[in-house]
Amino acid sequence: MGDERSSTDFVDVRMVIDLGERHLAVGMIDADGNVGVRDRVVTPPRDRDVALTRLVHRVLAATPAEQQPVLCAVTGPGPVDEQLGGFAPLGDNDWNGLPVRDAISEVVGCSVILESTGRGYALAACDGGSVIGVHLGDYVDGGIVVDGRLLSGERASAGEFAHLGIEPDGRPCRCGIAGCLDAYAGVRSIEASTGRGLVSTPASLIAQSGMMVARACASLAAMMDIHRIRIGGVVVEAFRQAFIESIHQELSERTRLTHLTDLDVAAAQFHVLAGASAVALAAGTIESSAV
Numbered sequence: 001m002g003d004e005r006s007s008t009d010f011v012d013v014r015m016v017i018d019l020g021e022r023h024l025a026v027g028m029i030d031a032d033g034n035v036g037v038r039d040r041v042v043t044p045p046r047d048r049d050v051a052l053t054r055l056v057h058r059v060l061a062a063t064p065a066e067q068q069p070v071l072c073a074v075t076g077p078g079p080v081d082e083q084l085g086g087f088a089p090l091g092d093n094d095w096n097g098l099p100v101r102d103a104i105s106e107v108v109g110c111s112v113i114l115e116s117t118g119r120g121y122a123l124a125a126c127d128g129g130s131v132i133g134v135h136l137g138d139y140v141d142g143g144i145v146v147d148g149r150l151l152s153g154e155r156a157s158a159g160e161f162a163h164l165g166i167e168p169d170g171r172p173c174r175c176g177i178a179g180c181l182d183a184y185a186g187v188r189s190i191e192a193s194t195g196r197g198l199v200s201t202p203a204s205l206i207a208q209s210g211m212m213v214a215r216a217c218a219s220l221a222a223m224m225d226i227h228r229i230r231i232g233g234v235v236v237e238a239f240r241q242a243f244i245e246s247i248h249q250e251l252s253e254r255t256r257l258t259h260l261t262d263l264d265v266a267a268a269q270f271h272v273l274a275g276a277s278a279v280a281l282a283a284g285t286i287e288s289s290a291v
């Protein structure tokens with residue numbers, strides 16, 4: 001988390017929200033990204049919009065009246081559905097259909113930007129430079145940042161790495177095709193394949209997951225000519241060092257091309273509001289879903 005500051009330090013205040021797999025988190029940040037007032041609740045199985053607006057009200061009530069937000073950035077499971085003003089992860093009904101942007105905008109009364117968790121993660125990881133961010137949460141997601149700017153794409157969702165084809169005739173994916181990255185490296189897919197919780201995944205499958213992530217990293221690095229890749233999310237936390245070692249082992253086989261020899265692939269975890277904070281601070285430099 002950023003440094004705690006006294007309330008008088010907060011002038012250009014922005015609200016940041018993360019619609020996480022386990023928690024809904026809301027906070028206020030200053031122009032340097034320091035987090036002030038913050039709160040969170042367990043993500044409920046239903047009526048999530050109700051829980052979210054209640055939490056936003058609570059954070060606003062705890063914020064001094066002169067520090068109302070000028071902007072709000074929200075990260076959630078991608079891709080963003082621009083027409084809906086919400087999130088529409090493939091095959092997931094928990095967020096689909098909820099007009100998150102309108103619901104929050106009504107409460108906070110300022111512009112609301114929506115970004116996928118993975119794209120927010122990439123922005124948080126870029127450090128002003130270029131990076132490919134791969135986020136392994138319930139679903140695989142990510143983003144590509146070039147010289148500090150998040151690549152958008154025609155639908156503002158560049159970096160949806162979930163359905164990269166990495167294993168012909170491989171494990172079935174929720175998209176209906178076989179061998180996608182998500183089938184090996186997304187929490188829901190991993191748990192579905194083992195019938196166990198993530199932390200009980202057998203070592204052989206952790207190694208396989210690392211190998212598939214490495215394949216994706218090598219392809220992405222070659223395609224984008226970006227040598228720095230950061231990997232985060234619940235899977236990295238649960239699989240720990242064995243996972244990272246299997247990634248590096250596979251990469252050593254796949255990086256004989258001269259432009260891949262300096263590939264810098266590492267795990268990087270940030271606080272829960274880091275992605276939304278990066279999006280809020282970068283507002284104006286990326287095309288996004290603002291009202």
Ligand SMILES: [Zn+2]
Nearest residue numbers: 163173175180
């Ligand atoms: Zn797929």
